[in-house]
Amino acid sequence: MQNHLHNRSEMSIFIYAIILVQHDQFDSSLLLETTDRISSSGVIYLVEWNSVSAVVSNIKTDSLTPDDSTVMEYANVIEKLAKNYDVIPVRFGTLFKTIGSIKYMLKKNYTTIRQNLHIIKNKCEFGLKVFYDSKKLKDSFMLKPVIGQEEDKANFPNAKKSVYLDYINKKMVIHRCEELCLSFTNSIIFDIKECFARLNPVSRFEKMVTDSNLISAVFLVEKNKENELIYAVKSLKKRHSNLNFVLTGPWPPYNFVKLTNQL
Amino acid sequence: MTDYINTIEQSKDITVLELLDRALNKGIVLAGDVVISVADIDLVYIGVKLMLSSIETMEKLKCNNIEADAKSFT
Amino acid sequence: MNDNKVLVNSGSNDEYTNNVRKSISDTDSKYELNPDNVESGLAKIVLTLVELIRKLIDKQAMRRVESGSLTEDEIERLGETLMKLELKMDELKNYFDLTDKDLNINLGPLGDLL
Numbered sequence: 001m002q003n004h005l006h007n008r009s010e011m012s013i014f015i016y017a018i019i020l021v022q023h024d025q026f027d028s029s030l031l032l033e034t035t036d037r038i039s040s041s042g043v044i045y046l047v048e049w050n051s052v053s054a055v056v057s058n059i060k061t062d063s064l065t066p067d068d069s070t071v072m073e074y075a076n077v078i079e080k081l082a083k084n085y086d087v088i089p090v091r092f093g094t095l096f097k098t099i100g101s102i103k104y105m106l107k108k109n110y111t112t113i114r115q116n117l118h119i120i121k122n123k124c125e126f127g128l129k130v131f132y133d134s135k136k137l138k139d140s141f142m143l144k145p146v147i148g149q150e151e152d153k154a155n156f157p158n159a160k161k162s163v164y165l166d167y168i169n170k171k172m173v174i175h176r177c178e179e180l181c182l183s184f185t186n187s188i189i190f191d192i193k194e195c196f197a198r199l200n201p202v203s204r205f206e207k208m209v210t211d212s213n214l215i216s217a218v219f220l221v222e223k224n225k226e227n228e229l230i231y232a233v234k235s236l237k238k239r240h241s242n243l244n245f246v247l248t249g250p251w252p253p254y255n256f257v258k259l260t261n262q263l
Numbered sequence: 264m265t266d267y268i269n270t271i272e273q274s275k276d277i278t279v280l281e282l283l284d285r286a287l288n289k290g291i292v293l294a295g296d297v298v299i300s301v302a303d304i305d306l307v308y309i310g311v312k313l314m315l316s317s318i319e320t321m322e323k324l325k326c327n328n329i330e331a332d333a334k335s336f337t
Numbered sequence: 338m339n340d341n342k343v344l345v346n347s348g349s350n351d352e353y354t355n356n357v358r359k360s361i362s363d364t365d366s367k368y369e370l371n372p373d374n375v376e377s378g379l380a381k382i383v384l385t386l387v388e389l390i391r392k393l394i395d396k397q398a399m400r401r402v403e404s405g406s407l408t409e410d411e412i413e414r415l416g417e418t419l420m421k422l423e424l425k426m427d428e429l430k431n432y433f434d435l436t437d438k439d440l441n442i443n444l445g446p447l448g449d450l451l
């Protein structure tokens with residue numbers, strides 16, 4: 001049957017997430033037929049410590065290919081768990097050697113895990129991306145180089161043409177453009193916060209992610225608030241017809257879980 | 264009719280991309296016995312983050328100090 | 338996953354997919370750090386930090402110029418220093434065969450470094 005010469009490191013344990021539940025209360029029928037890409041046996045099981053459990057499956061260490069379909073399989077497991085439990089997603093690709101080491105990890109981080117579970121209890125994540133035309137925005141600022149230009153000749157009659165001053169001028173235009181973009185972004189974030197205030201979310205914003213993605217935000221809100229969120233985004237669109245808004249969700253709380261006491 | 268079908272397909276596209284964006288980048292980082300290179304890099308980045316915070320603090324202190332010698336740039 | 342998660346999209350789907358697809362495929366590169374390319378991987382991390390510091394110095398310099406507290410002479414000397422710094426950085430990037438894109442490491446929860 002099995003090749004008995006197989007390498008000690010051949011098998012590992014892949015962790016999907018950590019949840020708050022005891023073994024006998026876990027409904028594993030939730031997870032049938034979902035993991036043949038990650039785990040050839042397809043079996044998902046729990047490793048418990050106290051009142052938390054790691055959701056895992058056995059995997060051949062070298063066989064994990066991080067491609068779209070594998071990642072989606074991992075995400076589907078988490079999605080299914082999130083329907084019934086509070087879930088802490090664990091970074092894709094985290095492997096442990098033994099069940100004992102998983103228990104040790106759960107024990108060592110027990111307090112933080114419980115704190116994370118408390119923060120996400122009955123909540124889910126939504127994403128909001130705001131798109132803009134950066135060229136139009138920058139043009140609207142109408143910036144021109146300033147230093148050492150005609151206006152200055154009056155004050156500095158002996159001002160020489162200088163490649164270094166030109167360099168500073170160019171950088172200054174870029175700098176002021178960035179500052180103006182930043183304050184524009186901040187004003188949109190202010191509006192977003194205003195429109196979302198009723199939902200009392202925990203929120204995180206990324207600014208000017210790409211040339212067309214002005215803001216990328218995530219929100220942790222109570223479950224079943226889709227209608228209020230949609231309403232909030234539609235009012236944002238009314239206020240800013242030159243921007244485009246994409247609201248997605250609900251998601252498991254990928255962006256709102258953190259374990260910092262390890263390094 | 265075609266427009267309606269296109270929108271459904273493209274919404275699926277957006278859903279998949281958003282999902283991948285979360286699944287590839289997020290979730291908690293654990294120091295396991297054996298972690299594949301993804302998590303290793305994250306642990307390096309956590310170290311970088313500590314350095315970043317101290318640079319930011321430095322930057323703030325410099326901003327507050329308007330009398331700083333301009334010659335420090337030459 | 339069968340659920341459609343898009344609740345509101347006030348723009349075109351193409352705009353979204355073109356931009357976000359690009360930023361997601363960039364993160365695939367972090368799976369490629371292995372013993373064979375570990376040196377250029379280290380160069381990447383080091384140069385990214387150097388570039389970060391250089392950009393912070395740039396920003397600070399621009400604020401100083403904006404504040405109007407420098408003479409034209411001082412501004413010119415500043416320009417010379419910054420320009421030389423940038424040229425040096427370009428040299429280093431060329432030497433290690435790295436582009437600006439390569440140097441922008443994704444820090445996961447912190448977003449991109451630069």
